[in-house]
Amino acid sequence: MARNKLARILGVAACASALLAPRPHLRPPSAVRVIETAPAATAPVALPGAPERWKKATKQLATLGPASSTLAMLEKLFLAGVDVFRLNFSHGAHEEKAELVKLIRQVEAKYGHPIAILADLQGPKLRVGVFGQDKVLLSAGQKFRFDLDDEPGDAGRVKLPHPEIIATLAKGDTLLIDDGKLRMTVEKSGDEFVECVVDVGGAISDRKGVNTPSVVLPISPLTPKDRADLAFALTQSIDWVALSFVQQPKDVAELRSLVKASARPDVNIMAKLEKPAAVADGSLEAIVDLCDGIMVARGDLGVEMNPEDVPIIQKKIVKCCRDRGTPVVVATQMLESMIDAPTPTRAECSDIATAIYDGADAVMLSAESAAGLYPEEAVTMQRRVISRVEADELYRARNDAEVTAPEKTTTDAITAAARSVALTIGAKCMVVFTSLGTTVRRAAKGRPPVPILALTPSEDTARALALTWGVYSRVDDYFGEDVEFNDVLKKAVGTAKDVGFLDDDLDVAVVTAGLPWGTPGASNVLRVVPAAGPDNWPDVLCYPETEECTDAL
Secondary structure (H helix, E strand, O other): OHHHHHHHHHHHHHHHHHHHOOOOOOOOOHHHOOOOOOOOOOOOOOOOOOHHHHOOOOEEEEEOOHHHOOHHHHHHHHHHOOOEEEEEOOOOOHHHHHHHHHHHHHHHHHHOOOOEEEEEOOOOOOEOOOEOOOEEEEOOOOEEEEEOOOOOEOOOEEEOOOHHHHHHOOOOOEEEEOOOOEEEEEEEEOOOEEEEEEEEOEEEEOOOEEEOOOOOOOOOOOOHHHHHHHHHHOOOOOOEEEEOOOOOHHHHHHHHHHHHOOOOOOOEEEEEEOOHHHHOOOHHHHHHHHOOEEEEEHHHHHHHOOHHHHHHHHHHHHHHHHHHOOOEEEEOOOOHHHHOOOOOOHHHHHHHHHHHHHOOOEEEEOHHHHOOOOHHHHHHHHHHHHHHHHOOHHHHHHHHHOOOOOOOOHHHHHHHHHHHHHHHHOOOEEEEEOOOOHHHHHHHHOOOOOOEEEEEOOHHHHHHHHHOOOEEEEEOOOOOOOOOHHHHHHHHHHHHHHHOOOOOOOOEEEEEEOOOOOOOOOOOEEEEEEOOOHHHOOOOOOOHHHHHHHHHO
16 A cells, blocks of 8 residues: 555656656766765764754854853754854954864764854954044044044044055045944045044044945955964864955955965855945845855944845845855844843844845854853744744745746756655655755755755765755765665665654655766756665556656656
């Protein structure tokens, strides 16, 4: 009975998959094998915690700091929902970062579950000089001067130790001081000074930050400190590097050239969009095309733009990334109140939900997990919102409505067909064999209705994919030269069972792969595979009225 029922379930997809599938005995020619054999993965241990933690599609990033730097807390945050840990290079010594990487990898090894690590570079920090007293009070309408004089500042002037800014500013440009608390407009500029009128006054003191939203500064996004931090980060087992204060595409290209010249040339690059110039028409699309991932960094973006514009820009960035299949993270102040309180505001929960409905791949915590009193509770709350939204029919409907047409490539054709088959037959998961993660990211772009299990021989690929929507990875040498195709499928089914995506023998998975094995970007196989395993596959996979398609098998 079970075999007959299974035959009917699989019959819908059999004709399509049969025409795409290779004969079971085919082996890849050894000459085309391009991936080195990865070490065999240890058997996954039972993953404790809430079941929804292991099936959510939207990923979670958590910033590490004093509140989350112990092995015990890292493990709690991982089990609560964290998929990617962020190392903020604005704070802390290299030795501290190395220790955190070591502890994260201990958690990863314990549970056999890939974890990504993001190294976030500080970027250029523009600041005023020092004053002769603790602080001075500036009034709206008064004049104020920035210059290159080393003398301590007063109520009429202060040093701005950035000649490149002074040389760039012109009449009518805007300066924001101390995260926008003070606003000034340039009235006059010279070779070594700018004179401004104060639009919004307030207190100003030593080394407060300066923002220049109206100009593109002729400076590198990588300071000497950033270059030193990057060189160190690339000696560690990090998976992503984030570049702060990106203004234009060439900023990303500069970082890419440094990474390519390193011993870790395939480390993924993320651009943090927090400058108006970066989100202008034309620049945004070009920057996204150059990156492996994007972060909507709403902190500085909210300083340099009107607050009411930020939600619109967020949606614009997310859509641009969705259309291209580029992972996008929404960050900053998502659960700000939980720095000091064990529960969030309702508005904060709505903010997280909005990012998820918009289609973000991931949401991030900053001070909430780095320095807050309730880091575990903040991660758990974020995960609860994710699970609730993803269970909403409106979320699924919006995902389906916003899926873009596949490109005219074999990979997109196979992944689009797999999504359709999974939806039609009620599959429990999609299984994607991958070497570099390209096919997996294309599958995630289509936002399938089931989880994506990525099977890869590359530990680096598995970790990097932890940021991608709907993807859970496992590492093993599935690409053995002498392996039979049915043996590969059997192993895939076993992994899907271990992960918890397949349970009942009548559960099915939709499998995609590429032959020859190990050829990056080659996806040309689609199979529908029962959880019962190869020994229990029915002899006939078609309905009686379409038995002629069994000839294709």
